[in-house]
Amino acid sequence: MMLGGHSTGPERFGTPILAVSEVSGLICDLLDDTRLHQIWVRGEVTNYRDHASGHRYFSLSERDGRRSALINCVMWRTYASALAFEPKDGMDVLAWGSVEVYEPHGRYQFIVREMLPAGLGERHLTVERWKQELDAEGFFAPERKRPLPLFPQRIGVVTSPTGAAVKDILSVISRRYPAEVVLSPTAVQGEGAHIEIAEAIRRIDGLVDVIIVGRGGGSFEDLFPFNHPDVVRAVAACRTPVISAVGHEVDTALCDFAADLRAPTPSAAAERAVPERREVLREVRGCEERMRSLLLHRFHASASEVEELRERMHPRRLARRVHERMQRLAEHEELLRRAALARMQRERSALAEVRASLAGQNPLAILDRGYCIVEAGGRIARSARDLGSGERLVLKMKDGRASAVVEEITYDRDL
Known part of the structure; x- marks a missing residue:
């Protein structure tokens, strides 16, 4: 419609008309930025709802006095079931995930796949950073791994003297193989524990045939000292082969990657460190049987050889063999004499011919x-x-x- 010669519709601005879905699609394209995917976000939990379906809905907010920001979040049931704590409003957390848009409602939200209390989350990030740095320095290289001794005489154990780990190790070794156990005691959790663990490893290195470093199960916080670079470097620097046995089977510490062998538990480490006594005895008996069989075979072969020599050296057989050899020698001697006489005859005839020839040619x-x-x-x-x-x-x-x-x-x- 034209009023007074002017356009009153969108045409007068010279811009295209977009559908709502097109606008939502543009927003989706803009949010498809790699900087918004697989990222860690820190914030305060607000409006937290634990839905009956198992999904978790909440927001992460930030208030520093000068500005205020908020982002809607959702954690689907699959990821929420793996949470190790129960989030609450006002809790400071670290969330890992990606920003995505829900096109039907034109609303973007942060899809959370993992969430940790802020302090614990920062430690997880610290461990990940340490892992990358230590790996770059070559401490986790497979070619550094050394084989364990087959029959160790002394087993070194770096752990708490009062924990269950040392009792399990002693029980297994005493049952399996008569090896001496040398304890290098240390704290295995708490502030400064990594310093004691590293020192305990250096203290026992070179005094035993194999070293077990570890402790029983615990939380990530409890196992944190075994992730420290000081402990990893102490393990990597050992002249003695090292078995790392930190926590239970599902637990992993950075010293596991630096050790020559990783065991899922301290008891399993003890089993890997020493052979089974019954298996060793069975192998020894097998070796004895093989040696006895070889010796008997050799004895019978030697007896047969001696008997054959005895038959060959019997006086009558020996005399007959001597006479045979003498007869052959006489025959050879006769043949040689005949050959020598025939040769002399030929040489005399030739000499006479030469003399006659010379006499015929003598001018005198x-x-x-x-x-x-x-x-x-x-x-x-x-x-x-x-x-x-x-x-x-x-x-x-x-x-x-x-x-x-x-x-x-x-x-x-x-x-």
């Missing part, structure tokens, strides 16, 4: 047949042309020499 052998060798000027004259008239000659004959002078030289025409 011809002198036996009436020939002589003519030497002129120190050389053998092989031709009449090697001689000169009046030249003095030496005639070498079979049994001596003679001198001659050339008077005349006649050459055969046929040459």
Whole structure:
């Protein structure tokens, strides 16, 4: 509708028209911020209602004189059933959860999954921070874990001298295995207990074969000293293998992660520390049986070997074997002699042939047949042309020499 030429509807502002559901959806998108999910919030409980369905409805408020703030909260039955305390109006608490929006009503609220009294909650956060810091320093690394000794002689126990834990440990060890128990006493809860526990661990380290550190069950507050970095570092620095047994099976302390082994209870730690006497005796008897069997087998094998040697060394058998060896030796000796004679015959024949060959090629052998060798000027004259008239000659004959002078030289025409 136009009045006086001007628009009176939403069109004149130039903005779109949104449905209620669209506005609720935008709010939902804005609240889908990671900074509003899985967060801890501290505040005072107000308007607390424990619904018959098991759900818990309340608000967390903050008043510091200058400002006042309030956020609606709900804790569904699934999470509320795990509460370790009963919230009341005016109680200071720490709540963990996420901010979400309920679109049908356009209302945002804090969905609480865990809630703790403020003091206790802060300690939980402290332990979580310690865990991250100690883990980053490598105290919880699996490769640091060492095996326990198989047959320890001395068991060190770090716990209260008057608590149930030491009695349980002594009872189990005395029943299972004859090992000596050395107590390093300490307070296990209360202010300053972590200092005593760390000192007790250092005091007994190196004096025993394995150390059990622990106490019986208790609340988170009671077990808090075993989360302290001083205790964790003392456990990690031990030269002796350490078993951590703090609380009951569902309880966990930071010293559990630093120990070489974690046991759910002190009694279970004692069982892990020493072997079962009956199992050891059964294993020993098994070893004895195996050794006896091996010795008997070896004895029978040796007896058979001796009997065989005795048969082989019997006088008649020995004499027969000696005669056989002597016969073989004589046969070998005869064969060697024959071979040597045959070789000598062959060598003599070869030598005779060489002598005959040499004799046939000896230039002096011809002198036996009436020939002589003519030497002129120190050389053998092989031709009449090697001689000169009046030249003095030496005639070498079979049994001596003679001198001659050339008077005349006649050459055969046929040459």
